[in-house]
Amino acid sequence: MADAQEFLKDFPLLKMEMNGKQIAYLDNGATTQKPEQIIKAICGYYGGCNANPHRGAYALSVKATEIYENARARTAKFINAARPEEIIFTKNATEALNLVAYSYGLHNVKAGDEIVISITEHHSNLVPWQFVAKTTGATLKYIYLEKDGNLSDEDIETKITEKTKIVAVTQVSNVLGLKNDVKKIVKKAHSVGAVAIVDGSQSVAHMKVDVRDLDCDFFAFSGHKMLSPMGIGVLYGKYDILDAMPPFLRGGDMIEYVEEQDTTYAELPAKFEAGTQNVGGAAGLTAAIDYLETITFDRIEAIEKDLVDYALPQLRELPYIELYGCDTTSDNKTGIIAFNVKDVHPHDVASILDSYGVAVRAGHHCAQPLHRYLGQNASCRASFYLYNTREDIDRWIDALKKVRGVLGYGA
Amino acid sequence: MALEDIYTELIGEHSRNPENKRHLPHATCALKGHNPSCGDEITLELQIEDGIVKDASFTGVGCAISQASTDIMIDLIRGQKVEKAKELAEKFIGMIKREITDESELEELDEALALQNVSNMPARVKCAVLAWHTLDNALEDEEKK
Numbered sequence: 001m002a003d004a005q006e007f008l009k010d011f012p013l014l015k016m017e018m019n020g021k022q023i024a025y026l027d028n029g030a031t032t033q034k035p036e037q038i039i040k041a042i043c044g045y046y047g048g049c050n051a052n053p054h055r056g057a058y059a060l061s062v063k064a065t066e067i068y069e070n071a072r073a074r075t076a077k078f079i080n081a082a083r084p085e086e087i088i089f090t091k092n093a094t095e096a097l098n099l100v101a102y103s104y105g106l107h108n109v110k111a112g113d114e115i116v117i118s119i120t121e122h123h124s125n126l127v128p129w130q131f132v133a134k135t136t137g138a139t140l141k142y143i144y145l146e147k148d149g150n151l152s153d154e155d156i157e158t159k160i161t162e163k164t165k166i167v168a169v170t171q172v173s174n175v176l177g178l179k180n181d182v183k184k185i186v187k188k189a190h191s192v193g194a195v196a197i198v199d200g201s202q203s204v205a206h207m208k209v210d211v212r213d214l215d216c217d218f219f220a221f222s223g224h225k226m227l228s229p230m231g232i233g234v235l236y237g238k239y240d241i242l243d244a245m246p247p248f249l250r251g252g253d254m255i256e257y258v259e260e261q262d263t264t265y266a267e268l269p270a271k272f273e274a275g276t277q278n279v280g281g282a283a284g285l286t287a288a289i290d291y292l293e294t295i296t297f298d299r300i301e302a303i304e305k306d307l308v309d310y311a312l313p314q315l316r317e318l319p320y321i322e323l324y325g326c327d328t329t330s331d332n333k334t335g336i337i338a339f340n341v342k343d344v345h346p347h348d349v350a351s352i353l354d355s356y357g358v359a360v361r362a363g364h365h366c367a368q369p370l371h372r373y374l375g376q377n378a379s380c381r382a383s384f385y386l387y388n389t390r391e392d393i394d395r396w397i398d399a400l401k402k403v404r405g406v407l408g409y410g411a
Numbered sequence: 412m413a414l415e416d417i418y419t420e421l422i423g424e425h426s427r428n429p430e431n432k433r434h435l436p437h438a439t440c441a442l443k444g445h446n447p448s449c450g451d452e453i454t455l456e457l458q459i460e461d462g463i464v465k466d467a468s469f470t471g472v473g474c475a476i477s478q479a480s481t482d483i484m485i486d487l488i489r490g491q492k493v494e495k496a497k498e499l500a501e502k503f504i505g506m507i508k509r510e511i512t513d514e515s516e517l518e519e520l521d522e523a524l525a526l527q528n529v530s531n532m533p534a535r536v537k538c539a540v541l542a543w544h545t546l547d548n549a550l551e552d553e554e555k556k
Contacts, residue, residue: 343427345474347449348418351535355414363449371450377472378450406414407475408423 004303004389010035021357024392029174029383031224041287045280071282078289080210085268088235093201094124096220096235101128103245111137114163118143119373120173123366125199149176149325164194171203175367176325177336186216208297211236227288232281249274300386304335307384311393335384341403346380352406356399416528426475429482435468444545446537451477455545464488464496474538481542483522500547507539
């Protein structure tokens with residue numbers, strides 16, 4: 001598609017070679033590459049505006065504060081939060097979800113209560129809930145899958161009950177690449193008085209997200225999976241819920257008065273942002289939102305859909321390729337394709353693809369329970385983004401055809 | 412790094428048909444080893460009598476490199492004294508970490524020398540050393556008994 005070629009020029013890294021071949025970067029589910037516009041924004045911050053925000057009474061610190069708070073306002077608008085104070089900057093989605101687990105979960109879940117998550121969750125939206133359940137004496141329940149890889153409607157209906165206090169689900173599975181109807185799950189959670197947490201790590205860079213339309217209580221995502229630098233993440237929370245929660249980390253900049261034995265805490269959002277924050281990262285995030293909104297999510301979705309529609313029929317023609325999450329009966333497939341090559345371990349597949357300059361992920365993709373549920377030890381994953389082209393797909397599939405031969409298996 | 416330098420015929424053969432992949436009826440110890448990042452998981456079974464590794468085997472799943480490396484290792488240590496087997500494990504790990512490069516010193520690793528090129532592939536080093544680390548740990552436990 002001509003669109004992707006147009007964006008390619010913005011990404012310096014994609015002009016590089018890997019193992020003597022031009023890189024086909026198909027590991028966007030892990031992290032995306034960064035366009036020059038974002039790299040410039042980060043350099044611009046450190047080269048001309050760096051000071052500790054919220055502290056100094058001099059012009060530079062005021063400028064840094066402006067950049068940081070502008071990023072918050074911009075992020076709030078990006079996901080349609082009601083007000084900027086509902087945006088808490090974190091290190092990444094993992095920290096955002098841990099913030100909710102520690103500051104909301106541990107204080108609101110009691111023995112005998114239930115927490116419901118899906119079997120497709122990334123460890124970041126699974127291990128913290130396991131911890132909350134174990135610590136409080138609550139039970140952790142799972143929503144399993146229909147045959148086509150989508151969340152079981154029956155499980156959503158029957159497992160979320162009056163005992164449920166927390167429902168935490170991902171908007172898009174990082175392995176199966178299927179978009180969940182989180183709005184429906186949020187509604188079900190609210191009908192029993194539970195709070196609903198949505199992991200947006202695999203969705204927010206690929207589709208328009210409107211947290212008020214979803215009506216979720218919390219929404220978490222990482223900047224680095226949406227063109228921004230590593231080390232900046234976002235937790236959205238409804239104001240009243242965040243306001244009632246105790247702090248997560250304690251220290252500088254999150255306080256009001258500190259006495260020898262007592263402290264009162266700052267208002268939102270500062271209450272949840274202890275210590276010096278990642279202002280350079282926030283500047284990068286602002287630039288990423290600008291970049292994505294200029295392109296529009298309609299175009300991004302069209303590019304990714306074209307790549308999936310181009311790749312899947314070709315993959316299905318290879319009898320030794322097993323696909324996961326590619327037979328959905330709903331129109332909800334995103335640009336993530338998990339697969340295995342018969343007889344060959346995913347790690348060998350990835351090494352062989354690497355030698356052809358094709359970057360894919362191999363392993364369990366931080367989703368061990370899902371792999372166990374699927375009866376697989378591990379898998380490979382190709383995940384697309386706006387700069388990927390049909391040529392990338394060609395190179396991936398050409399290299400895939402060579403994999404079995406390298407290990408001495410017949411085609 | 413050319414693919415054929417890693418995926419040699421010998422590695423391919425050992426990974427496709429690992430002759431030592433089975434349960435050991437008279438195992439005296441079994442130890443699990445795993446690489447959490449890629450999901451390789453093996454259980455090494457040893458039959459140690461009178462300070463000698465009389466027999467060994469493994470079960471589990473993993474990539475071609477880890478499976479072949481395990482299979483080759485077992486061929487090498489079968490019949491060896493515990494101390495010798497431990498020495499070989501440490502030598503192999505030293506080779507992959509490039510701490511031992513003297514060819515004459517490495518000679519006794521025999522077929523396992525075929526894995527030397529993995530030292531040029533940082534992403535796969537853990538796969539190659541998994542079984543040898545597991546062996547090293549198992550023998551250490553054995554010595555403490």
